[in-house]
Amino acid sequence: MVMLLAFLLLLYYGAGNIHCSRVNYGNITDMLSLLDFKAATNDPTDALRSWNRSVHYCNRYPGRVAALQLPGKSLSGEITPSLGNLTFLKILDLSSNGFSGQLTPLNQLHELVILDLSTNSFQGIIPDSLTNCSNLKLLNLSSNGFSGQLTPLNQLRELVDLALRNNSFQGIIPDSLMNCSNLQVMDLSRNMLAGPIPTKIGSLYNLIGMDLSKNNLTGVIPPSIGNATHLQTLVLQENGLGGSIPDMFGKLSDMIGFSVGANSLSGRIPPSVFNLTSLQTLGLYANKLQGELPLDKCHPP
Template sequence: MPYPFVGNMDLMGKLRSLELSTLVRPTLLLLLFYGARDAHCSLVYGNMTDGRSLLDFKEAITDDPGGALHDWNDGIHHCMWSGVSCSVRHPRRVTTLELGSLNLTGQITPSLGNLTFLRELDLTNNHFSGQLPSLNRLIKLESLAISENILQVNIQDATIALANCSELWLLDISSNMLVGSIPRNIGSFSNLRVLDLSQNNLTGIIPPTFSNITRLQVISLADNQLEGNIPGELGQLPYMMLVLLKGNKLSGRVPPELCNISSLRELDLGMNTLSGTLPADIGYTLPFLVWLSLGTNNLEGHIPDSLGNASALRHLDLSSNYFTGQIR
């Protein structure tokens, strides 16, 4: 089926425009069917109940303009609170915390690290600031979405805070205030399918150790201050669909290895300082390519004739380069 991208669509919008069934996602328990119980019946795990951990998190919220957490109180079982889902097999254990787009202001407290059955954490599009606390006890965590906040975090500290979260398949820390260089140990998150670190202040190079994340399907490092070459090792990722690296200071050639990922749907390398020519057979080696953006670079040479055979291509931007010739 076609993949209708829109130019200003955000990354998650693009994921939704793909067949999400192609993104290998574990089945998550999202529904809970049991009545409210007295909070005093909660079992203790470690030093705290999950409910107490959530209340500690709530106490760090300095502004909740919509009253989203109004029902977070001892009069209601914590598994019935807004945004909270619990396990069916392990009652009282929180598996999902969905608090996106609620205009919450505050900090992310270390108490969330006590929710050791947590699989999904969504704090997207709020006003959380400060650091990312250690979440190393969340060994079941599969999806962490904390984009569109104002977290002031060094990317190396963030990877340390998540070092034991080996089940993560989605990590989205885009649109925050991340700084520092992407550490080489990023490759240790071997189960990642989706990684979005875009719209931050990251510097340094793109580490070749990304090639260790062999299941990776989406990578967005767009709109940072990354420099150096695009590592050819990215071409070793056989399931890659989206490679979004625009708006950095990347230089050197477009790696021919990158143009050999037959599963690739979108390649956006615009607004860098890339040079050299494009592989002549790019239109043949990327048969499912829908979006190719290479504008505002220093690329040169003939426009590859093979692009005329890229039948799935819907968006092509080669502007502000030094290309010659025409698409036939």
């Protein structure tokens, strides 16, 4: 899910390859970092052909590189550590390419707001150094081969959009991740996460959408999730969740989609589910739930 924040920042910095911040001095370190990145990158379509020493890397006005956007350019190779020297970088978007290897340390990118490496072939763990990118608001690592724990993310307190779907992350969803109180979108689907959904999930009061589907989660659906009163979509299907569906839906008046299919839920369907006038999608299949669906209360989309 693309956030409004990303859209506004892209409008500000433009949609080209390189854009620069309003700093009244240049820095040859940025130029050398970009040329090193170019030298290590396979570029079959010559997307980086114009990058050379004779063309100033900040072609709008002198300064430091603030945005590097190269989505869908058929680039491949491993990201060089020198990319971490672009210390004024706010947007790094290398999505929909063929980059591989482990994620290089980006511990000097303190200004980074958007990091989108989705739909590549990265592997390995999220480096602890990513916690130094403390201003990150959008982190999208979806559709790669990342693995390991989610623990390094618990210090990214400014996160608004977290998308890690379709990887191989393991372990539990750490309770400390619930301290990222600005989160509006959290997509951890299609991984290998296990253990319970944190009981403090309801402390994410700004949450709009959460997708934890297709993992190995167990335990119950925490009733505290009813405290996230702005929640519009909640997708928990294809896990090992048990117990009953908590009667917390009366608080979730903005709910549009709710799916808990293919779990081990039992008990009766809470009547409050059918009092949600905005609900368009309801997935309850392949459980052990009891009761009848009151079709007279079902509202068409």
